[in-house]
Amino acid sequence: MINLSDILETIRMIQDECLDIRTITMGISLLDCIDTDISRACSKVYDKITQRAKDLVRVGEEIEKEYGIPIINKRISVTPIAMVSAACEGSPVMLARAMDEAASAVGVNLIGGYSALVQKGFSAGDMRLIESIPQALSETSRVCSSVNIGSTKAGINLDACRIMGRIIRQTAEATVDSSCFGAAKLVVFCNSVDDNPFMAGAYHGVGEPDCIINVGVSGPGVVRAALAKNPGADINEISNIIKTTAYKITRVGQLVGVTASQRLGVPFGIVDLSLAPTPQVGDSVAHILEEIGLEQCGAPGTTAALALLNDAVKKGGVMACSSVGGLSGAFIPVSEDSGMIAAAKSGALCIEKLEAMTAVCSVGLDMIVLPGDTSADTIAAIIADEAAIGMVNSKTTAVRVIPAIGRDVGEELDWGGLFGCGPVMRVNKMSPSKFISRGGQIPAPLHSLKN
Amino acid sequence: MKAVISVIGKDAVGILARVSAVCAEHNANVTEVTQSVLQDVFAMVMLVDISALSIPLAELSDRMSELGKSMGLSIYVMHEDIFNTMHHI
Numbered sequence: 001m002i003n004l005s006d007i008l009e010t011i012r013m014i015q016d017e018c019l020d021i022r023t024i025t026m027g028i029s030l031l032d033c034i035d036t037d038i039s040r041a042c043s044k045v046y047d048k049i050t051q052r053a054k055d056l057v058r059v060g061e062e063i064e065k066e067y068g069i070p071i072i073n074k075r076i077s078v079t080p081i082a083m084v085s086a087a088c089e090g091s092p093v094m095l096a097r098a099m100d101e102a103a104s105a106v107g108v109n110l111i112g113g114y115s116a117l118v119q120k121g122f123s124a125g126d127m128r129l130i131e132s133i134p135q136a137l138s139e140t141s142r143v144c145s146s147v148n149i150g151s152t153k154a155g156i157n158l159d160a161c162r163i164m165g166r167i168i169r170q171t172a173e174a175t176v177d178s179s180c181f182g183a184a185k186l187v188v189f190c191n192s193v194d195d196n197p198f199m200a201g202a203y204h205g206v207g208e209p210d211c212i213i214n215v216g217v218s219g220p221g222v223v224r225a226a227l228a229k230n231p232g233a234d235i236n237e238i239s240n241i242i243k244t245t246a247y248k249i250t251r252v253g254q255l256v257g258v259t260a261s262q263r264l265g266v267p268f269g270i271v272d273l274s275l276a277p278t279p280q281v282g283d284s285v286a287h288i289l290e291e292i293g294l295e296q297c298g299a300p301g302t303t304a305a306l307a308l309l310n311d312a313v314k315k316g317g318v319m320a321c322s323s324v325g326g327l328s329g330a331f332i333p334v335s336e337d338s339g340m341i342a343a344a345k346s347g348a349l350c351i352e353k354l355e356a357m358t359a360v361c362s363v364g365l366d367m368i369v370l371p372g373d374t375s376a377d378t379i380a381a382i383i384a385d386e387a388a389i390g391m392v393n394s395k396t397t398a399v400r401v402i403p404a405i406g407r408d409v410g411e412e413l414d415w416g417g418l419f420g421c422g423p424v425m426r427v428n429k430m431s432p433s434k435f436i437s438r439g440g441q442i443p444a445p446l447h448s449l450k451n
Numbered sequence: 452m453k454a455v456i457s458v459i460g461k462d463a464v465g466i467l468a469r470v471s472a473v474c475a476e477h478n479a480n481v482t483e484v485t486q487s488v489l490q491d492v493f494a495m496v497m498l499v500d501i502s503a504l505s506i507p508l509a510e511l512s513d514r515m516s517e518l519g520k521s522m523g524l525s526i527y528v529m530h531e532d533i534f535n536t537m538h539h540i
Contacts, residue, residue, distance in 0.1 A: 002535065004496055006538040007455055007496055010533060010537055011459075011527060011529075015525075065508070065512040066530045067530050067533045068529035251536045252537060319540075
């Protein structure tokens with residue numbers, strides 16, 4: 001028999017504490033769409049995506065209603081397009097348009113995979129794709145792009161860092177009329193993963209099956225509420241409360257993923273054990289850290305509290321699902337988290353502290369608005385710093401920064417919706433240009449030699 | 452196969468009757484009801500068998516939510532699996 005208090009707890013988690021499934025993401029392989037003629041490749045890509053994902057949104061909405069749990073996003077990730085377009089001459093932007101049209105036809109809000117993996121060097125197709133990113137992101141509305149520039153096994157491609165610094169600036173400049181939004185759909189990774197369900201960095205890795213369902217869960221509000229009920233708990237108890245809560249959240253993710261995969265006739269991949277915030281009140285990771293006992297996120301102690309949170313989320317979640325994957329951990333996107341926005345505005349949170357935080361949590365410098373005059377080399381060096389943390393610690397790190405063209409500290413960029421709004425954050429003005437212009441490959445660390 | 456219907460809101464005449472009527476109309480068999488009124492707040496949890504439901508569960512959820520709106524109540528229909536999965540290993 002179902003216990004009455006379990007029922008009420010579940011309803012409270014969903015209605016009052018913003019528990020939701022953040023995304024059901026269908027990964028689709030486009031390797032069978034490769035063609036030397038780009039027009040033919042485009043029509044194959046469009047056909048495959050619209051055929052495989054035709055029921056994704058309908059099934060997602062059905063599950064939402066039956067279980068009474070909101071599923072915020074239904075999305076698609078595809079094979080890195082640099083691989084699909086490698087056989088074609090010329091710019092791959094047409095493929096971005098085909099992806100955009102397919103995403104619109106099936107009703108998903110974002111599609112990821114306009115991507116290249118260049119951790120150890122570039123092929124001609126990789127270069128063509130990277131150079132086309134500003135145009136692709138300014139001419140489409142749903143396409144997301146990512147570039148992997150480093151890994152623990154390969155080291156860091158410093159040339160790719162330099163190029164991506166420029167590409168991020170150009171993407172922001174190309175979309176200046178929409179608050180530089182293009183740059184919010186572009187992520188630079190170190191140690192990117194093949195089964196990430198979260199945008200903007202999702203792509204469908206080459207070792208994955210033809211089609212798969214991955215799920216990303218959410219629920220920072222639930223964790224904060226659980227901690228608020230135990231104000232006198234010591235830090236061990238805090239960890240246990242987070243574990244218990246993460247277990248429950250992840251179980252819902254597993255249920256939704258398995259149900260969606262059965263109904264769509266597609267294998268179930270992984271649950272991403274994530275705490276993903278939204279700008280909505282009561283859905284903030286920063287507020288969990290404050291509930292643990294910090295005056296404001298960014299205060300001394302933030303890194304330690306975040307490390308505890310991230311670890312407890314994984315320990316609770318791993319028991320709750322059949323396969324764990326993706327990025328798994330707490331996300332700290334500044335513009336998408338009301339507590340982070342407030343901390344950045346008040347000056348409690350700076351980029352250097354965020355960088356330290358990324359060493360102990362899920363991703364990296366995420367949704368951070370930079371002054372409009374930040375040079376391409378400075379962005380490149382920020383990417384290199386972040387990639388070094390990922391490379392040395394064998395974890396995924398990423399940079400998604402948005403240069404606010406024509407704006408400076410004290411102003412902000414506002415995109416609304418899940419992307420939120422971000423205050424322009426101060427950046428160290430010392431020049432890294434000589435370091436970045438050296439180019440070449442930062443060698444992989446000693447501990448990459450595991451065989 | 453069962454679903455849980457939860458009703459929360461200001462107490463009024465006929466809440467149980469009207470929720471049960473929608474269940475009956477769509478062949479959902481009520482197997483258990485827990486109900487209380489605390490300081491004017493009506494709370495009811497109803498367990499219904501949906502094995503022979505005449506419409507999809509998602510549609511029953513829509514009907515209940517419309518009924519809820521018309522009566523100024525929150526009515527949630529949720530498949531029992533969500534509770535079993537979340538709260539039991």
